[in-house]
Amino acid sequence: MNNKTALITGATSGIGRETARVFAKNNINLILCGRRQERLDKIKAELKSQVSVHTLNFDVRIREDVFKAIGSLPENFNKIDILINNAGNAHGLDPIQEGGIDDWDMMMDINVKGLLYVTKAILPQMTQRKHGHIINIGSTAGKEVYPDGNVYCASKHAVDALNQGMRIDLNKFGIRVGAVNPGMVKTEFSNVRFKGDDQRAGDVYKGFEPLMPEDVAEIIYFVVSRPCHVNIADLVVMSTAQASSTIVNKEL
Incomplete structure (x- = not known):
């Protein structure tokens, strides 16, 4: 993985930050x-x-800022090999x-439109070089719908559909596309979901051991480090205690 460059959105906390740490350990710029x-x-x-x-430093919701920021990359960073579309929220x-x-707009703007803006800004150099790897960070909420999850689940179902659509459309360019x-x-x-209510969060x-950001980061690195002929197209990961969005064994 030497000399490869990865762009990670939502890199200031959680999965994005831990992915940056794992990539750095493995010599990915x-x-x-x-x-x-x-935080950056x-x-x-x-x-x-x-x-x-x-x-x-930009907000993925603001189209002009996305294209301006990515367009400003210096020459030694303007060949992006790996895109991690991680920015998202509930x-x-x-x-x-x-x-x-307002909550609905926030989720759709970040989880769907923000992902599209960043991908659109980066794709020209990937398609020109016929090289690249895009990982879209989805959710089990993109595979099932749970009570009161309506719009968040809809946004992650959209990510699931976009992941499939990107993989089809970019196939002829040799660009790998997958979701975690x-x-x-x-x-x-x-x-964030409970708007600062730390008790509720x-x-x-x-009562159980959830996944930690570093667990997901290690999986993301595994996905991007496979040989070029291998594309992990769609991967779902849950903690041992979790069977679905609504079934969690809190006795483990």
Whole structure:
């Protein structure tokens, strides 16, 4: 994996940050993207002794900022071999009749449109070189629907469909496309979903051992490190205690 460059969205926390750490250990140069510059600076300081690191501070929801940021990459970072579409979120957990429209917009704008914007900005150089690997971070919510998950599940089902569509359309360019779909991972996800209610967020992971961000990061590295003729198209991973979105053994 020497001399390869990966761009990771949502790199300031959780799965994105841990993926950056695993990639750095394995000599993959990094373009780290996020909305919080101070966190980008911190992870860059941590990893720059291992690999070359460049940061881009933008919000994936804002189309112009996405294209401007990616268009600003210096020459030594403008050949992206690996794209990790990791930025995503959940806002609220309400039945459809009580859901907030602002919450719906946030999820669709980040989880679907943001993924599309970043991919669109990067694809020209991948198709021209006929080389690249795109990993879309989905969710078990893209495989099933659970009570009160309506719009979040819809956004992740869209990611699932886009992952399949990208793989079909980009096949003739030799670009690998795959998805990693985690179940419950202990990150800031629930804190965001419950809008800073740390008590409610913490209760989500009580009584069982959930996946940790580093677990998913190791899987992402495994996927991108397969030989060029191997494409892991769609991978679902859950903790041992989790059987589905609604069945979790909290006695383990």
